[in-house]
Amino acid sequence: MGDILHDLIFDYTLRNVALGSALLGVVSGVLGSYAVLRRQGLLGDALAHAALPGICLAYLLTGSKATLVLLAGAGIAGWLGTLLLLRIVRDTALSEDAALGIVLSTFFGLGIALLTLIQQRNDANQAGLDRYLFGQAAALVSDSVVTFAILGGIALAIVALLGKEFKLLAFDPQFGATLGFPMQRLDVLLTSLLVIAVMIGLQTVGVVLMAAMVIGPGAAARQWTDRLSVMLALAALFGATAGVSGAVLSVTQSRLPTGPMIILCLTVIVVSSILFAPARGIVWDVLRQRRHRRSLTAPALVPEWEGGQS
Amino acid sequence: MQSLSNGRVDTEDNMAAVAVHDLTVAYRDTPVLWDVDLTIPSGTLTAIIGPNGAGKSTMLKAILGLLPVAAGTIEIFGRPFAAQRRRVAYIPQRGSVDWTFPTNALDVVTMGTYGRLGWVRRPGKAERERARHSLDQVGMADFANRQINQLSGGQQQRVFLARALVQDADLYFMDEPFAGVDAATEQAIVTLLQELRSQGKTVVCVHHDLESAPDYFDWLILLNVRLIATGSFTETFTPDNMMRTYGGRLHLLGERLLPVGGR
Numbered sequence: 170m171g172d173i174l175h176d177l178i179f180d181y182t183l184r185n186v187a188l189g190s191a192l193l194g195v196v197s198g199v200l201g202s203y204a205v206l207r208r209q210g211l212l213g214d215a216l217a218h219a220a221l222p223g224i225c226l227a228y229l230l231t232g233s234k235a236t237l238v239l240l241a242g243a244g245i246a247g248w249l250g251t252l253l254l255l256r257i258v259r260d261t262a263l264s265e266d267a268a269l270g271i272v273l274s275t276f277f278g279l280g281i282a283l284l285t286l287i288q289q290r291n292d293a294n295q296a297g298l299d300r301y302l303f304g305q306a307a308a309l310v311s312d313s314v315v316t317f318a319i320l321g322g323i324a325l326a327i328v329a330l331l332g333k334e335f336k337l338l339a340f341d342p343q344f345g346a347t348l349g350f351p352m353q354r355l356d357v358l359l360t361s362l363l364v365i366a367v368m369i370g371l372q373t374v375g376v377v378l379m380a381a382m383v384i385g386p387g388a389a390a391r392q393w394t395d396r397l398s399v400m401l402a403l404a405a406l407f408g409a410t411a412g413v414s415g416a417v418l419s420v421t422q423s424r425l426p427t428g429p430m431i432i433l434c435l436t437v438i439v440v441s442s443i444l445f446a447p448a449r450g451i452v453w454d455v456l457r458q459r460r461h462r463r464s465l466t467a468p469a470l471v472p473e474w475e476g477g478q479s
Numbered sequence: 480m481q482s483l484s485n486g487r488v489d490t491e492d493n494m495a496a497v498a499v500h501d502l503t504v505a506y507r508d509t510p511v512l513w514d515v516d517l518t519i520p521s522g523t524l525t526a527i528i529g530p531n532g533a534g535k536s537t538m539l540k541a542i543l544g545l546l547p548v549a550a551g552t553i554e555i556f557g558r559p560f561a562a563q564r565r566r567v568a569y570i571p572q573r574g575s576v577d578w579t580f581p582t583n584a585l586d587v588v589t590m591g592t593y594g595r596l597g598w599v600r601r602p603g604k605a606e607r608e609r610a611r612h613s614l615d616q617v618g619m620a621d622f623a624n625r626q627i628n629q630l631s632g633g634q635q636q637r638v639f640l641a642r643a644l645v646q647d648a649d650l651y652f653m654d655e656p657f658a659g660v661d662a663a664t665e666q667a668i669v670t671l672l673q674e675l676r677s678q679g680k681t682v683v684c685v686h687h688d689l690e691s692a693p694d695y696f697d698w699l700i701l702l703n704v705r706l707i708a709t710g711s712f713t714e715t716f717t718p719d720n721m722m723r724t725y726g727g728r729l730h731l732l733g734e735r736l737l738p739v740g741g742r
Contacts, residue, residue: 206580330599337593341576344642347543347569348594349561395581395626 173417186416189309189317190431193373194408196321197366198386199328202404203359205387206339213383215273216367217376219250221280224301225287236313240368247364250276304375304428306416317369324362335359336397374428385435392446411435494557496521496650496681497542502551504541511537515706519683523698524676526686530725533703535685539652543569568648570639572655578628584638585623588613591645613641618667633664653684669695
């Protein structure tokens with residue numbers, strides 16, 4: 170234990186990996202919470218998949234593998250994917266999940282094709298682009314971590330400033346519009362912030378597993394509280410915990426891949442939240458029902474009226 | 480165009496609370512509202528009545544700028560809605576929001592203060608105090624800290640009502656405030672509406688129950704994509720007008736309506 174702590178602070182690789190993963194956990198936890206509350210869990214998935222061709226094109230056009238260049242490409246492509254998605258929902262009779270499926274698979278297919286194209290060129294420099302598929306946190310350098318910190322810091326600062334506006338957007342956007350807030354622009358802004366979270370996640374957990382980072386922390390946090398502010402804080406904590414423990418496990422335990430380890434740690438948090446969270450945990454529910462059944466002595470079943478709904 | 484002052488006492492320098500001119504709203508190519516022309520005098524309790532798909536909610540949303548308008552103009556107290564926001568409060572249909580959202584009754588009511596707060600500024604003690612007072616007005620003071628999912632339908636409706644009250648508006652738009660509420664809540668809402676009218680406020684409700692409507696409202700808009708009739712309730716609530724509003728769908732109700740609106 171002491172060794173791990175020592176390494177977390179002094180080991181260059183582990184420190185970067187843990188810090189980067191923690192940042193990802195915090196940013197995607199907070200922004201993912203909004204996606205969960207707005208029932209847009211799959212939006213993160215679509216954004217991540219849509220980003221892949223952007224990464225490839227950015228590399229093809231610039232020949233650079235600098236974090237910021239590739240992430241800019243990812244961000245722009247993710248953005249275009251979102252715009253296309255909104256267009257499809259608005260201008261066709263297709264439902265949102267169908268539109269998500271179309272955008273996700275089209276962009277991802279294009280991304281894979283470009284990736285293969287790049288790999289077939291005799292280009293020694295291209296090695297490592299495919300790590301964006303499943304992420305490779307172990308390859309994080311401190312430059313990337315600094316980039317993450319700045320991007321994530323901006324995103325979190327905006328959420329902190331516009332807490333009440335985003336709450337209106339998530340709970341009752343039409344009411345918010347009558348108050349005079351430009352709800353469509355706020356929607357675009359919140360989605361853009363989610364793009365930032367996805368950009369951070371691409372290098373760490375990769376395109377394929379990013380959806381879990383968006384949905385997991387928020388879903389787990391929702392189990393523990395009925396207050397939005399607490400939910401956001403818990404989601405950040407859960408995301409960071411999963412990020413750091415996944416990073417530590419992967420680096421210390423015979424080099425398991427970081428991204429999947431982070432997701433597995435997150436899964437442990439989500440599952441235990443669903444099972445054991447006070448008030449909402451399934452385990453307590455089952456126990457309560459058993460006790461209730463035992464306390465029923467009369468053989469006749471009394472119909473249970475929905476007391477609250479009238 | 481009907482004149483505003485059918486023997487009514489007009490307030491606000493004879494200005495109508497709402498004036499709609501040639502309003503057309505379309506969803507894609509299908510008109511949902513067609514060339515609607517009407518005025519709602521201030522100080523009235525107005526019911527918007529019509530069959531499903533008549534465009535009742537659409538009209539509220541068009542007036543509130545929530546839907547694009549294909550043609551026509553809308554004025555609130557003589558000016559566009561955007562210039563009068565602070566004087567208007569909107570109560571959407573209860574089913575339009577997700578009541579599992581992580582928040583409590585007091586917090587939802589506090590949202591009514593966000594408009595005056597403007598960007599970035601957060602609600603403080605004064606805002607929460609006003610929200611508590613509004614909850615008290617609708618008989619929900621004891622439920623301030625209750626998670627909204629644990630409220631009954633009637634209680635949720637009262638929370639929405641309190642959120643509108645905290646806006647301290649002159650004109651209230653309510654989309655089916657009586658839908659799916661218990662008798663106690665219905666009575667509480669009616670009492671509140673009458674209180675608002677006695678303070679000179681204007682209330683416009685989308686309403687469904689033809690039987691209770693004559694008891695609650697004094698101004699009527701009959702809508703079925705086109706405007707069928709509008710005016711003071713007793714003069715407008717005639718069997719003939721109701722038949723024209725509901726078409727063949729009314730004949731089940733027709734006989735019951737005759738003595739109510741007949742003249």
